[in-house]
Amino acid sequence: GEDVEQSLFLSVREGDSSVINCTYTDSSSTYLYWYKQEPGAGLQLLTYIFSNMDMKQDQRLTVLLNKKDKHLSLRIADTQTGDSAIYFCAESKMDSSYKLIFGSGTRLLVRP
Amino acid sequence: DTEVTQTPKHLVMGMTNKKSLKCEQHMGHRAMYWYKQKAKKPPELMFVYSYEKLSINESVPSRFSPECPNSSLLNLHLHALQPEDSALYLCASSQAAGQPTYEQYFGPGTRLTVT
Numbered sequence: 001g002e003d004v005e006q007s008l009f010l011s012v013r014e015g016d017s018s019v020i021n022c023t024y025t026d027s028s029s030t031y032l033y034w035y036k037q038e039p040g041a042g043l044q045l046l047t048y049i050f051s052n053m054d055m056k057q058d059q060r061l062t063v064l065l066n067k068k069d070k071h072l073s074l075r076i077a078d079t080q081t082g083d084s085a086i087y088f089c090a091e092s093k094m095d096s097s098y099k100l101i102f103g104s105g106t107r108l109l110v111r112p
Numbered sequence: 113d114t115e116v117t118q119t120p121k122h123l124v125m126g127m128t129n130k131k132s133l134k135c136e137q138h139m140g141h142r143a144m145y146w147y148k149q150k151a152k153k154p155p156e157l158m159f160v161y162s163y164e165k166l167s168i169n170e171s172v173p174s175r176f177s178p179e180c181p182n183s184s185l186l187n188l189h190l191h192a193l194q195p196e197d198s199a200l201y202l203c204a205s206s207q208a209a210g211q212p213t214y215e216q217y218f219g220p221g222t223r224l225t226v227t
Contacts, residue, residue: 030212031212031213040220040221040223041220041221042116042202042204042218042219042220042221043155043202043204043218044218045215045216045217048215088154088155090154092212099157099160099168100155100157100216102154102155102156103154104153104154105152105153105154
């Protein structure tokens with residue numbers, strides 16, 4: 001199947017860490033992505049990870065991939081109010097790698 | 113310049129109108145995409161152009177007609193739309209299609225309302 005699933009909502013306090021989770025079902029997925037979408041705006045690619053990697057760190061962002069469980073997470077350290085947005089995970093597969101399959105999105109609310 | 117621009121930002125049209133959405137990029141990208149995003153939903157791929165040729169049509173109704181007049185421009189012509197076509201229409205581009213390492217850059221979208 002092609003389902004990519006995410007929890008719908010996460011609320012954290014400013015300065016705390018946020019962890020957004022994603023599960024996918026297709027083991028042929030090659031690249032997995034995290035996109036951020038602010039209200040009324042397009043999507044901004046935050047980071048991506050190749051499926052043979054376990055972890056990738058980029059400043060405040062840490063991506064963890066558990067390929068056995070088909071679980072992807074995005075950790076945002078020191079979350080700021082400007083991080084409030086919808087976060088989409090997406091996968092692209094070797095057989096149709098032009099196509100991004102998006103999860104349903106997780107709305108992150110950062111409380112002051 | 114890593115910007116994808118889209119015009120108009122907002123569009124309200126009646127079901128009998130004909131209108132067009134425009135998308136432009138000057139990054140030298142040879143793949144361009146149209147996505148449709150309904151409220152509180154993820155984007156769904158509609159069309160992919162590769163080297164100015166339509167390579168993918170995700171079974172989109174013919175009332176949506178894409179056009180790629182040159183490598184920098186992508187249009188979406190709209191005719192006889194239905195209220196359920198109201199959505200945010202996102203354009204994206206990437207260096208090439210079929211290569212997952214090539215990032216897709218998204219425009220801000222056109223918010224379309226069909227009355």
